[in-house]
Amino acid sequence: MQEKKHLQLNDLDVYKVSFSLSNYVWSKVERWDYFAKQTVGIQYVTAIDSISANIAEGFGRHGKKDKINFYRYARGSVYECLNWNEKSKVRKLLTQEEYEHVFAVLQKLPKMINSLIKLTNDNLSV
Numbered sequence: 753m754q755e756k757k758h759l760q761l762n763d764l765d766v767y768k769v770s771f772s773l774s775n776y777v778w779s780k781v782e783r784w785d786y787f788a789k790q791t792v793g794i795q796y797v798t799a800i801d802s803i804s805a806n807i808a809e810g811f812g813r814h815g816k817k818d819k820i821n822f823y824r825y826a827r828g829s830v831y832e833c834l835n836w837n838e839k840s841k842v843r844k845l846l847t848q849e850e851y852e853h854v855f856a857v858l859q860k861l862p863k864m865i866n867s868l869i870k871l872t873n874d875n876l877s878v
Contacts (some may be wrong), residue, residue: 761811766864770804770826775858780850788845796836802829803861807868816876820869827865834858 761767777800800831803826810822837858841851 759814764807764811764868766861766868767804767807767811769857770807770861771860773854773861774800777854779833784845788843792836792839792843792845796833796840799832799836801830802826803833807865816872816878819872819876823841823865823869823872827862830858830861830865 774797778797781789781797784793806822806826807831810819810826813819813822820833834855837846837851837854840846846854
């Protein structure tokens with residue numbers, strides 16, 4: 753009889769994608785000047801980090817409702833990041849290419865998070 757493999761956090765594509773994006777944004781923000789870092793940068797990095805952090809926290813929770821709640825927080829952070837990404841472009845803190853890269857990934861994440869919510873909802877009883 754084959755042993756059942758337990759799902760690990762790093763098995764979730766949505767976690768890997770959001771974690772990678774947060775490190776990408778960090779690498780851009782850390783080069784900004786002091787004023788940009790202290791105003792937009794800190795909030796942008798905090799918001800982008802909270803996507804993967806909330807997915808991780810939800811993954812570690814026991815109850816279905818608790819897990820889904822954290823996944824919803826992660827989804828909310830995606831929309832906050834769209835705001836910071838837009839401000840970063842308008843204020844010329846990101847190049848067009850950097851902006852487009854972040855934007856493209858942020859556009860995919862809500863659907864990925866919704867799939868995780870559905871998977872959790874369908875496969876956990878409580």
